[in-house]
């Protein structure tokens with residue numbers, strides 16, 4: 001890691017990498033706070049050194065996990081105004097932007113929750129995959145509206161984030177049935193909605209989410225259960241408007257099988273992709289803080305929010321032409 005990066009920021013980067021900090025929105029929040037820390041603690045001698053230091057910090061944070069677009073979107077938001085000519089001015093800009101970002105994130109999730117809750121009826125049963133704070137915000141708002149909701153929760157191998165979902169739902173007073181991932185199709189007959197989050201949403205309406213989402217969505221479509229994706233606009237991937245694809249993170253195979261078992265099995269090749277892509281035709285609605293969208297029309301919202309493209313905050317600025 002770059003020497004200029006503050007030790008607290010390095011710790012955050014490591015925790016994102018090892019998934020002690022995980023979940024697209026939570027990662028974005030942690031990254032914005034880390035940039036704030038770097039700005040507050042910086043002893044850069046001049047504005048140029050400050051900008052270079054913050055760009056290096058953004059790069060360090062960005063290199064941790066490749067798929068959740070909330071991370072670069074957060075970095076871009078916090079570093080969007082680096083025009084001041086003094087260190088104090090720049091410091092203040094970063095602090096203000098980081099505070100604004102974290103407040104907006106919280107508000108967006110609450111607003112999204114209200115939209116998602118309107119799709120849930122009293123007495124509905126949902127099926128969840130992985131752990132998504134955006135998805136849980138919908139259930140929380142529905143419960144606050146006085147609706148009785150029940151949940152079938154997939155454990156979500158290999159890291160079992162379904163356990164976190166089960167716990168949170170229990171805290172909300174939602175009765176939970178925990179199942180192994182391969183039992184999903186069997187229980188789809190009993191559910192009214194599949195409710196998942198997203199790590200990124202592409203311009204064509206594809207949803208990039210925890211591995212297993214696409215298979216679940218195909219089965220749900222076959223069974224006639226609607227699939228609802230809770231994804232605040234922070235999950236919209238601006239690069240996909242100009243033809244970029246979303247990088248799918250491959251994680252350590254030790255998450256799937258330990259070394260002794262692996263040796264015992266004759267050391268087969270093990271693959272551990274963290275995410276998959278669900279095509280838009282298997283998604284009924286993408287619920288955001290700006291309302292719900294059929295996946296095919298999400299690009300309209302993306303154009304409104306991002307224009308036609310964005311530059312990355314860790315890239316060196318292009319040299320200014322001499323007059």
Ligand SMILES: O=P(O)(O)OC[C@H]1O[C@H](OP(=O)(O)O)[C@H](O)[C@@H]1O
Nearest residue numbers: 022023024025132133134197198210
């Ligand atoms: O932003 P929120 O809705 O909390 O989470 C969104 C998504 O982030 C998670 O990824 P991981 O567990 O970090 O790999 C899951 O795939 C989840 O659906």
